[in-house]
Amino acid sequence: MDKLIKSISTSGAFRAYVLDSTETVRTAQEKHNTLSSSTVALGRTLIANQILAANQKGDSKVTVKVIGDSSFGHVISVADTNGHVKGYIQNAGVDIKKTATGEVLVGPFMGNGHFVVITDYGTGRPYTSTTPLVSGEIGEDLAFYLTESEQTPSAVGLNVLLDENDKVKTAGGFMLQVLPGATEEEIMRYEKRIQNMPSISSLLESDDHIEALLKAIYGEDDYKVLSEEEINFYCDCTRERFEGALTTLGKADLQEMKDQDHGAEIVCQFCGKKYQFNETDLEEMINDKA
Template sequence: MDKLIKSIATSGFFRAYVLDSTETVKEAQEKHQTLSSSTVALGRTLIANQILAANQKGDSKVTVKVIGDSSFGHIISVADTKGNIKGYIQNPGVDVKKTATNEIIVGPFMGKGQFVVITDYGTGSPYTSSTPLISGEIGEDLAYYLTESEQTPSAVGLNVLLDDKDKVQVAGGFMLQVLPGAPDEEIARYENRIQKMPAISALLEADQPIDALLKAIYGEESYKILSQENWHFACDCSRERFEAALKTLGQVELQQMKEEDHGAEITCQFCGQKYQFNEKDLEEMIHDKAQ
């Protein structure tokens, strides 16, 4: 199970979240059979959504939509405040690396578009906000969203590191935010440290990635841990939910499905689970509609 640590500088002027999201991204890669670039793009989106959901209180749900016009298509993730997250990418088959360095390419395949965040507080009126994609690298797009939409200056670093077989090795990242009243000299000191910090991939490869991330953020400055949260990939799909969706179809559509396809198979986009409905199931739905 993955871990997210919330911390705050002793001064009270900075807070940081650090994450080890390795198991979540591994599960997503396995369920969607993503290739290298798609794995990294989907993984970064999941990590970004973990950060946003962890920033909420109460029983809330956060949906992140990274809507691009290039090869990846849309990337959708849904997370709640109980540590559950799911997600998918429209095109799981993007697999491009730089020839010289074998570095996985992500940003150019996101294209132009929007970083959309939908927060559902359970009141029946979800709140939606968005900012333009500035790079398609997801981490930079999240930082821009937090700074522009939520008016909280933020630094974000997140990544997914693959092994030589393009399987997820480690995944995670951090978010650092400036809180009201922070003196300019302290902001400059943190900015300098963030600019000089090692690559996120290197920090994630450390024996204790959470500790390595905290050390890189705070240096020798004191901080305290506020909380620790556990996270995992979990989909809330069910046969009942998809059956309810089928029942919204008209009698004619259900009859055609029964006669031409002899049943129905529905695949959950978020986890790949398949649900089968045979001719008898469809006949019962048709009969119910006729009553």
């Protein structure tokens, strides 16, 4: 099971979240059959949303839309405060690497666009905030969103590493935030540490990358762990929900499905699960409308 650890410096001036999201991203890759670049783009978006949802309280849900104008199209994710996240990418077939190093490319194929966060507190009035994409690499875009939209200076590092067969090897990341009361000396010390820290890829390749991330963030500064929470890929789609969507169609549309297609198949965008409705199911819907 994946996990997210919340921590705070002993001084109370900084907080950090570190994540192991390997199974989350591995499950997403399996469900959507994504190729290398699409896997990394989708995975980073899922991790980013796990961070955002962990920042909420109650039964809130957070939707992240990374809306680019290039090869990937849109990347959509929904996460809740119970550790669940789901998501999909419009173009699952982007597979581009640097010739010399084999590094998977993401940012250039996101293009220009926006990082959109919709927070649903369960009141019926979701709050939407939008910032421009600054790089398309997702981590930098999340940091910019947190700093600009939520007015909390933040550093973010997240990535997805693939094996020689382009399957998810490991995935995770961190978020570090400056809290009220931090001194200039402390801020400068942490800034220098973040600037000089090893690459997120090398940290994720450590035997215990959760511990490696915490060490890289705090260095010799003392900190305490506030909580350790389970996180996972989970889709809450149901047959009943899609049946409800079908019943919103007009009688003529349902009759056409029954007569011409002899049924209906609905595929969940978030997890790829297929739901079948046969002629009898459609006939019952038609009769209910009559």
